[in-house]
Amino acid sequence: MNIKEVAEVSGLPAKTIRYYEEIRLICPLRGANGYRVFGTSDIHKLSFIARARGLGFSIEECRRLLALYDDKKRASADVKALAEVHLRDIATKIKELRAMEAALQSLVHACAGDARPDCPILMGLAKPGAVCCD
Amino acid sequence: MNIKEVAEVSGLPAKTIRYYEEIRLICPLRGANGYRVFGTSDIHKLSFIARARGLGFSIEECRRLLALYDDKKRASADVKALAEVHLRDIATKIKELRAMEAALQSLVHACAGDARPDCPILMGLAKPGAVCCD
């Protein structure tokens, strides 16, 4: 299978697939013409990576997940540990974003949003202690 | 004031302050020795930027916020509009993260996390349709 078809099947852009080869996440064969030739295992791996990326795993985490996937003697505890670390990262980011949202929302709420220059949002950004988003 | 002190006061790393000058967010004067000399207005701006960045505004949004802050004839509606766009971005990101969190959590929950290789997390990543995080 050539790269464009693989891109359609896996949902990943061709550029991204080439990049994944460059960083050795996948190692497709080459045809006599120099074209990449993707086997079913490559396509499998790319779909796997696409889903893992969709869940927010970093490339390096994907690499470890793939290694665990390939290792038939793995302990599921190792996979779970990896996932739990990532879950905590996600939870942390959500918390940060919610704090930002709350702080900004209170400023926006206080702003008249009319033609006058007085603006609690700008005041909040200008004054120390007026914005907290921890 | 020299850069290190400004860094302490504003809470921004010196490197970042230099970067902000490079992209013309700020324009500190220079002393005879070539050192940057920060006036109170620079320090004010840097603190403003630090707070805006803390609320998740991009550099370009910070630039627009600063311009509005400087413009004494601004309409607060313009500031509010900027903030509301950003609020929507934040809300979108939170939604995406929560979808990821939910999908990953259900996989993690199904995983025994013991010494055996069987792993619903890997199965979920490998099988089409098993993971949804939209």
Add this chain to the structure above:
DNA sequence: CTAGTCCTTCCAGTCATGGGAAGGTCAAGA
């Protein structure tokens, strides 16, 4: 005078791509 701490610029790297140029390959139709 020297040691140590500042300051400067410049270059390169991060992460995960995306854009686009220059050029080779292949399949279909005139």
Add this chain to the structure above:
DNA sequence: TCTTGACCTTCCCATGACTGGAAGGACTAG
């Protein structure tokens, strides 16, 4: 056979918002 046009290749540069580090100048305390 020739020519399109769609595909493929590599290569280099750009993104955002920094961060690290090297090389070298400036200043302060002892």
